[in-house]
Amino acid sequence: MVRLRLFGILLLLSNGIALAQDQPSFKPLRYNEDYSYLAKDSSRTFYEGLKYIPFSKQKSDSYLSVGGEARGQYFYIQNEDWGDSENDGDGYLLSRFLLHTDWRFSKNVRAFVQVQSSLASSRPITTPVEENPLDLHQAFVDVSAFDTDHSSMAFRVGRQELSYGSQRLISVRENPNNRQAFDAAKIMYKTKDVNLDLFYSHYVLAKKGVFDDGFNKDTRLWGAYSTFKSVPVLGGIDAYYLGFYKKSALFADVKGRELRHSVGSRVFGGLDSWNYDIEGLVQFGKLGSSKILAWTASINTTYSFDDIFLKPEIGLKAELISGDQGEKDRVGSFNALYPKGAYFGLAALIGPSNLAEFHPSINFQLAKDLEFSVDYDFFWRYSKADGIYGVNMVQIYDDGGSQNRHIGNQLIGALLYNPNRFLTLRGEFTWFQAGNYIKDVSAGKDIYISGLTAQVKF
Incomplete structure (x- = not known):
């Protein structure tokens, strides 16, 4: 009850704040x-x-800022795990609270601290990704080596979120209940046209206690991630290397x-209404x-019809992701490392390994702050x-000895309402139609999921 009241207070507060403020998006x-x-x-x-508590009247870049978010979600699932789990008769609630302080001591030194509370109600069995009552989510220090009009370099040490590119490999894991973090050291170099990060990290393994997400020596992630902006013809290019170590893994x-190296590149951009x-990576x-x-190799493209009623945006996504071929002494299963949790929709039923996926979608602008989208996924092994x-x-x-490749098809309809930058409301329905492979290895029932999300940021 306490967290529901707190969420309600923040909901009302966000509407009041939004009427009076015109500020950049979070x-x-x-x-x-x-x-x-x-x-x-x-x-x-x-x-x-x-948002701005000054430390000094003389220095505008010396201040403290406070912010956070509250998110509540309700899900009802029928035939969870394609019928291999018992049905939950009344659904379940997930809630997440984040609170941070940003300490800007000067132009060259800052500290950022954030706590996270992720809770679950009426869920028979939970994982730390769904339920992590209270923990130190981020705590790092930035020190700037130099910062000029043309370039800058800074060092960051401590617990922090990492996010790169399309978040196919390294993500904050926004959609699941508990966001993920890394204990890391990072060098960040920027110019007008180039960003380069070098980092070494240990993944923070979430646990279901209070302030118990300690240093994890069993997994390591390191690498170099570069972004080249405004490249002629192509737009933008990411080029990266990622190294990954895990003490014990199973594929x-x-x-x-497991000691795995990933080398890849991404080309992205837009031309008029086309994005x-x-x-691709190896x-x-x-x-x-x-x-x-x-x-893996993927293509994701959209085209917007801004001059047509409801401004439809048509999307098409296709992916090929390798799987093991059963060869002796060779593993072909792709490891997506730390991807965004809801990889193929909010339901997050399947992860990105051993897949061939084809994904058309369409989005309509029903009103200034209201969108409706439909997407349909085809999945094969x-x-x-x-x-x-x-x-x-x-x-x-x-x-399972199955000779069938077809995993199933997934239909998602979602309604998204953003009345202001503080508040987001989303309703979603998912139908996963079981294919022949799922029927071979499980109870083979279709999955139905309905979900409601309310999120407030400040």
Whole structure:
């Protein structure tokens, strides 16, 4: 009851704030927000006073900022796990609370601290991704080496969120209840046309206690991620290398220490009403005594008809993601590392490994702040010798001896309402029609999911 009341208070507060304010949108990574512009406002409101609390009257870049969010979700699922789990008669509630403070001591030094509380109600069995009562989510320090009109370099050390590119490999995991973080050291170099990050990190494994998400020595992620902006003809280009280590991993029927290297590139941009995002990467290394050779390729494109009634936007996405071929001493299963949790819709039923996917969609602008979208996914197994995986890269079902590739089709309809930058409301319905492979390895029932989400940011 306490958290429901708190969420209600924040909901009312957000509407009141929104009527009085005209400010930039919140960033997906909250530590990227900069409220130093409020130093010029001598008549700051109560809300603006939270976003800009000056340490010094002489220095506009020396201040404290406070922010956060509250999100509540209700889900009802029929035939969870394609009928292999018992039906929950009345659904369940998920809630997430985030609170952060951003300490800007000077132009060159800042600290960012954020706590997270993720809770679940009426859910028979929960994972730490759904329920993590209270923990230190982020706590890092930035030190700037130099910052000129042409380039800058900064060092960041501590617990932090990482997000790169289309979030296919490294994401904040926004849609699931508990966002993910890394204990990391990072160098960030920027110019007008180039961004380059070098980092070394340990993944923070969520646990279901209070302030118990400690340092995790069993998984490591390191790499270099570069973005080249305004490239002639192509638009933007990402080029990256990622190294990954896990003390114990399991793919297909191979188990052991995993050392995996990912090398990839992404081309993205737009031309008038057309937007595109094309990515490909190769993975190699060792899992136990077996060699790794895996890959993925994807294309995601949209076209907007801005001059037509309801401004329809048509999208088309296609992906090929390798799976194990059953070869002795070779693992072909792709590891998506730390992707966005709801990879194929909010339902998050299947993860990105051993898949061939075709995904048309359409979005309508019903009103200024109201959108309706429909998308339809076709899923097949890329390899018959491998099964399907969850978004956490844990195998859901093995090949089961099935010779069928068709996993199923997924229809999603969603209504999104954004009356202001503080409040988001979303309603969604998912129907997953079981294919022949699912029928071979499980109870084979169709899954039906309905969900409601309300989110407030401040």
